[in-house]
Amino acid sequence: MQLLAVGLNHTTAPVSLREKVAFSPEQISQAVVGARTWFARNGSTQASETAVLSTCNRTELYAVADVDNPIDMTAHFLADFHKLPYADLRHHLYTLPQDNAVRHAFRVASGLDSMVLGEPQILGQMKEAVRQADEAGGLGTYLHQLFQRTFAVAKEVRSTTEIGAHSVSMAAAAVRLSQRIFDKIADQKVLFIGAGEMIELCATHFAAQNPKNITIANRTLERGETLANRFGGKAIRLAELPNCLHEFDIIISCTASSLPIIGLGLVERAIKARKHRPIFMVDLAVPRDIESEVAQLDDVFLYTVDDLASVVQSGLENRHAAVAQAEAIIETRVQSFMHWVDGRHVVPVIQDLHESSEQFRQHELERARKMLARGDDIEAVLEALSKGITAKFLHGPQQALHQAQGEERAHLVRLLPQLFRTKR
Numbered sequence: 001m002q003l004l005a006v007g008l009n010h011t012t013a014p015v016s017l018r019e020k021v022a023f024s025p026e027q028i029s030q031a032v033v034g035a036r037t038w039f040a041r042n043g044s045t046q047a048s049e050t051a052v053l054s055t056c057n058r059t060e061l062y063a064v065a066d067v068d069n070p071i072d073m074t075a076h077f078l079a080d081f082h083k084l085p086y087a088d089l090r091h092h093l094y095t096l097p098q099d100n101a102v103r104h105a106f107r108v109a110s111g112l113d114s115m116v117l118g119e120p121q122i123l124g125q126m127k128e129a130v131r132q133a134d135e136a137g138g139l140g141t142y143l144h145q146l147f148q149r150t151f152a153v154a155k156e157v158r159s160t161t162e163i164g165a166h167s168v169s170m171a172a173a174a175v176r177l178s179q180r181i182f183d184k185i186a187d188q189k190v191l192f193i194g195a196g197e198m199i200e201l202c203a204t205h206f207a208a209q210n211p212k213n214i215t216i217a218n219r220t221l222e223r224g225e226t227l228a229n230r231f232g233g234k235a236i237r238l239a240e241l242p243n244c245l246h247e248f249d250i251i252i253s254c255t256a257s258s259l260p261i262i263g264l265g266l267v268e269r270a271i272k273a274r275k276h277r278p279i280f281m282v283d284l285a286v287p288r289d290i291e292s293e294v295a296q297l298d299d300v301f302l303y304t305v306d307d308l309a310s311v312v313q314s315g316l317e318n319r320h321a322a323v324a325q326a327e328a329i330i331e332t333r334v335q336s337f338m339h340w341v342d343g344r345h346v347v348p349v350i351q352d353l354h355e356s357s358e359q360f361r362q363h364e365l366e367r368a369r370k371m372l373a374r375g376d377d378i379e380a381v382l383e384a385l386s387k388g389i390t391a392k393f394l395h396g397p398q399q400a401l402h403q404a405q406g407e408e409r410a411h412l413v414r415l416l417p418q419l420f421r422t423k424r
Helices: 015-021 025-041 070-082 086-090 098-109 121-135 141-160 170-181 197-207 221-230 238-247 264-273 292-296 317-345 347-373 378-403 406-420
Strands: 002-009 049-054 058-065 094-097 189-193 213-218 234-237 250-253 279-283 300-304
Touching: 002 015, 002 070, 002 098, 015 058, 015 070, 015 086, 025 049, 025 058, 025 070, 025 121, 049 121, 049 141, 058 070, 058 098, 058 141, 070 086, 070 094, 094 098, 098 121, 098 141, 098 317, 121 141, 121 197, 141 317, 170 197, 170 279, 170 300, 189 197, 189 238, 197 213, 197 221, 197 250, 213 221, 213 238, 221 234, 234 238, 238 264, 264 279, 264 292, 292 300, 347 378, 378 406
Parallel strands: 189 213, 189 250, 213 234, 250 279, 279 300
Antiparallel strands: 002 058, 002 094, 049 058
């Protein structure tokens, strides 16, 4: 069984491809079950373990399976699931086996592999992915242990280093970008589309700039109102956007919709109604909430998660100093996990040894009871019991030593004293 991580992220694939490969929250369980079935159908002789992590910056499959060419097999699975050409995916994917997969999981959870170094959202996203994989029956001994250690490592990195001490996030980057367009955010009306964690974070950053007003648009009005009330704003339904989009100067969108929420025609009408006053738009969703053609319009400044990559670099210097310390912690924990994995390989041998020893013990114990029942001297019974157990236990090693030849016998001669702690 091979432990592996296969996927693509913001460094290997553009958002136009990432959005096609992304799994919606409703698809994760189906994907976990589908991946296990896919491995079984393609040669895995044992039940595989799988978990799927899908965010705006990455889609990754963590698995334990005994298959050949895992990167090709996973690429074919992703292509088949999303109805995409295999060739479009293959060269964007990375495959990380064994300790490299463990190291990658630890780095991802600790924020070292994120577009924004040290960002904390990924840890929560990974925990949710693990929860869904567990509910779908995707976790076994290895992945369960891997992710429990992953979360512990992430906690250790964040509590003992400065990796997350300085505020650098997509939300902060969005605020800085908007300040390039508008002199004062306090004079602008801000619309947030969605009510998830990322929107909540963005709303917190923009609210600190005291905008003219804040509006939350969400499919579920009640959830939108709950978030809006935190910032003294109001909530509307998504269905109301066509009638009021033109009212907003800054629009931040991040939903789990599989199709764009804001189309080119809607924005064209909004610009016309605004008499060509600029609109600043940030699309943090993958798949994208705003049609890409909107970026071509005059008076519209549209940014995606990839566009924010260069912006978030500023302010990161303070975090880079903590990277070496974090990497050292991770490397130590990787070695610890791999030692545990190696130990799992000998578990069947140890179990067999215990079973054989128990059979020896039971046989000799039964023999001793029969001797006692017929009135044999107890000292003689104990002597026979101890000799019988010893003889049976040593029979296998002695037979192996007598039958072995050449280098095999020399190896056993060196090994047996270590196993039985004999004195030379």
